[in-house]
Amino acid sequence: MGKAPQGSQWKTLDTDLNRISQVEMATAYVARPMVGLGLALAFIVIAAVVAAVFFGQTPVSFVVVAAAAFGAYMAVNIGANDVANNMGPAVGANALTMGGAIVIAALCESAGALLAGGDVVSTISKGIIDPASFEDTQVFIWAMMAALISSALWVNLATWVGAPVSTTHSVVGGVMGAGIAAAGLTAVNWASMSKIAASWVISPVLGGAIAAMFLAFIKARILYQEDKIAASRKWVPVLIGVMAGVFGTYLAMKGLKKIIKIDITTALLVGAVIGALVYAISAPLIHRKSEGMENRNKSVKVLFGVPLVFSAALLSFAHGANDVANAVGPLAAIVHATEFGGFEAKVTIPLWVMVIGAFGISFGLFLFGPKLIRMVGSQITKLNPMRAYCVALSAAITVIIASWLGLPVSSTHIAVGGVFGVGFYREWHMERRLRRPDVAVGNVKRIAPEERRRRKLVRRSHFMTIVAAWVITVPAAACMSGVVFYILNAVVG
8 A cells, every 4th residue: 555645746746637627628628629519520420421312313412512501500600690680789789698609509500590580582693793694504513513502611711700791782792793703794794793882882871871960869769768667668668569569560561472462562461460560569668667666777778678688589580481592592693504404593492401501500500600799799789678779770770771772682691780780879879978077076077088099989909990891892702703613614624
């Protein structure tokens, strides 16, 4: 039997054990991202196997199998990047935990994609290129494959950098680049491209302006009132009714298109009825919830918590209905071209393709979404339930206005524009209050101009990174797509 360790030996033993535990922690930290990558890879392989089962008998099935794998990869990237815009504000405002946000978003995104996702989509991304300009089916298939690969790679790179970019614009850039590489500049519909370029500016500015307008309304009508609780009882149900009416209109336009064609007037009527019903239901509930609350801003924040969760869930449903086509549109084009030996501007998306898109978005969100959710929710500007509610409401209203005007907007640009709008409005409002002569004797402290410049409420570094990523998305995806098309043509052709 050996001797028990002496004092100095115990210290050595403790140090060694501490080193081992640190190595274990480091290994676990390094392994965590690897688990995510492994699961994502497993999903991509399963998608390829599903495609092989459906197209196992066809001679060119390997093309569909490869396209299904890249479609799944694109869907995972959309989940990792795009969904953050819907859930980020609710998480940043502490209305939802990260886990709760991921569960709600995964369910609502999948439901939106499968129940209301476009049964017919323009597979060459809203008429960006003319199918007639392609010489044969094989060239068209490689062009769509190049678009799929390049747009997925670009969204992956943006997620890694931490920039919320538009997957819609990534696909548009990919399709445009492949179209130019395959059939020249004349293949591109430049009128459609100019509309998309206009939407880069219009959608975030409009989203930001509407979000700022609602925040100004909440401050004036509720937060700066002497009796905040009485003001909340009056106006919070109205704001909830507006939200319900807006989403009712949006879902009538998007969600019911499989069953019945609804014009904007009918959709607005449906929204007005839903809004009035929700107002009638929420008014007594808000009154009951506000009883006994202190006359403070903190109490008002509590009243916005549950409506904010519902608005985030509805935004996710709408996003799934609208954006799943980004992942599976080119894939559906390849499936159609392979199956029928021809290509058309619009094709019906098979159910198995939609399932790959819906599950891929959920997987991407679950495995890689938290990074961008944190970025949008808390790293651009500080959000609370009122500000986050303004962002969600402005996103839905802007999408409806854009649909009415026929602008191909990006939900990413609108939601992030709303976050910036809220932040810049708060900066402007603070500056205005500090310049008032009565502020010096009031509750608000006078701050030196240099200190005011330092205390900006919107992080300028994130602002510049995101705007730069938005500007280069289409050209970067287009260049990558052109290169990928030439490589595919050289290797396979």
